[in-house]
Amino acid sequence: MNEDIRYNIFLRSREIEDLIINNEVRRVTLLLLDFDRDFDASKVYYSEILLLCADSKQYEDNRRIGIIDLDRLERDRKSILLKAFNLIDEIVKYQRSVA
C-alpha cells in the first residue's frame, strides 16, 4: 500500500475513533461515508454505510425526542459504533487487497 494511503488511513481512523469517544454517532457514519468513498470501496460497502447513516440519524432523532427507552438507545448506539469499527477494518482490508 503506498505511503499516502497509509497516512490517509491513519488520519481517518484516528478521527473516527475520536468521534466514537465523543459519541458523535452521526458524524462517525458520515465520515465513514467519506472514508469508504475516498478508498474506492464504494461498490462493496456503500449501501451498508448508507444504512448505517440512516440508523445513526434515527438514533440521534430518538435521542433528541426522548421517546425511546434508554436501554434501547444504548443498544442502538453500541451497535452503530461496533458496525463502524468493523466497516473501517473491512475498508482497510479491501484497500490492501486491491493495492
Added chain:
Amino acid sequence: MMQTNRIMINEELNKIKSLVHHNIFEASDLLLKLVRNYSFDSDILRNIILIKSDLNNELDQNSENTSIYIEKLLDICRHLEKVQDSKKINVEQLIEQNIKLSTRYDYLKPRSEFAVQTRGICFQYKKGRNQFNLKDIFLNLKYGEITAVIGENGNGKSTLLKLIAARLLPDGGEIAYDLLDKKKYSHKDNVEIRKRIAYIPQRLPVWDGLVKTNLQFIAAIKGLKGKENIEETDYIINRLSLNKYQDYKWPELSGGFQMRYELANALVWHPKLLILDEPLANLDLISQSLFLKDLKDICLNIRNPMAVIISSQHLDMIDNVADNIVFLKEGKLSFNANKKSIGEDRTRNIFEIKTTLSIADLHQQLKNLGVEKIINIGFNTVIYANTNTTLADIINQLTLIENVEITMARDISQSSKALLYQSYEY
C-alpha cells in the same frame, strides 16, 4: 533497551491503576495514549475507545456505573502486563515502527498550497451619499483551511468575498488563483474563474424543480455525466443528510435545509474554493453547529482539500471551526492571522459577563482586581483587566456579594470576539 521500555510501560500501567479509582477519565485517557503510542493490539485499542465512549455517554445520562468501567480498565491493564511478560509482542520493535511511521507521516502531511492570494487589492464603492473604500487587502487562502471574515456591518466583508469570487473587479492590486493553469490572469479570465469557484451569497436564490434533479443538473453542467453524475449526487445527498428532502421543492424546504441544499449544490462538483457569505444568518443553533461541523469535515477531506472563506456575525460558532481570522475595520485589515495567535501579545484580558450588577457596582466590587474599564455592549458587560487578573478572580469576588446573579461569564481574550471588543475602546 527493551528492558527499559518494559519498565516504562509498567510504570505507566501502575500509575493508571492507582489513578483509575480517583479519576477514571484521566486514567482512561492515559491508557488510550499508552496503547496508541506503543501500537498495542487494535482490539485492545478499540476496547478502550468503546469504554471511553460509554463513559462519556454515562456522563450525559448522569448514571453511575463507574465501578464496572474501573474493572474493565483494570482488566485491560492486567492484560497488557501479561502480554508483555509472555513476550507476545516485541515492544522495542513496535516502538521503532511507531517512531518510523510518525516521522514518515510528518513528510506526508497534506500540501498547504494557496488556493487564492490577494496582493493589495482595493475597491471603491459609491452609492448616493454612501462612499466606501476597501484598501490594501493581502490574504492567503490555503487548501484545507477555513478563513473567517468578521467585522461590523458595512465594513466590507461581502465586498471582499465578491472580489475573491470574481463577482466584482478590484480597482487596484491583484488576485492570484490556483484554479487555472495560468500564472497571469486578465479580466477575460474572470468568467472561467467564476465557473471554478463555489459562491453562496447572502440572499439565497429561488429555484424551480426538485432538490435531487437540481443537483443532478448542476453536476451535469459542471461536466459530471451518466453514472458518475448519479453517484456524486447520491453521495452528496447522503453526506449532507438531504435524503428525506430529495423530492422537495424550494418553498417546501426550511431555511436550514435551503442552506444545506446550497452547500450540496456547491460541493457536488468538487470545487477547490468555497465562498460563503453569512451562511448562518437564518439557521437555528443546532443547524448552525451541524452545518459548520459538516463544512469542517468536507474542507479537510484529505483527497480533495478545499479552501473555504466564510463571513459571519456568529463569532462563537465561527471560532469553533475557523483556522484563520480576518478582521475588517472600515475597509482595512485590522487582523489577519491564525486564530491561535489572537491575544498572544495582549496587554489586557477581556471578560464577558452577564450579571444583575450595574457598571458602577462592578467597578466598586472589582476595584482591587486590576480592572481598567467596564462597558456594556448589547446585553453583556465587558470587563477589560490587566493580564494578571483571571476570570476565576472576578467570579470569586462577585460571588461574595449576596443576591447577585451571574448567568454567564467567560474569558474572551483569545477569541475573535476580543478583536471586535478591542476595537470599541482601545
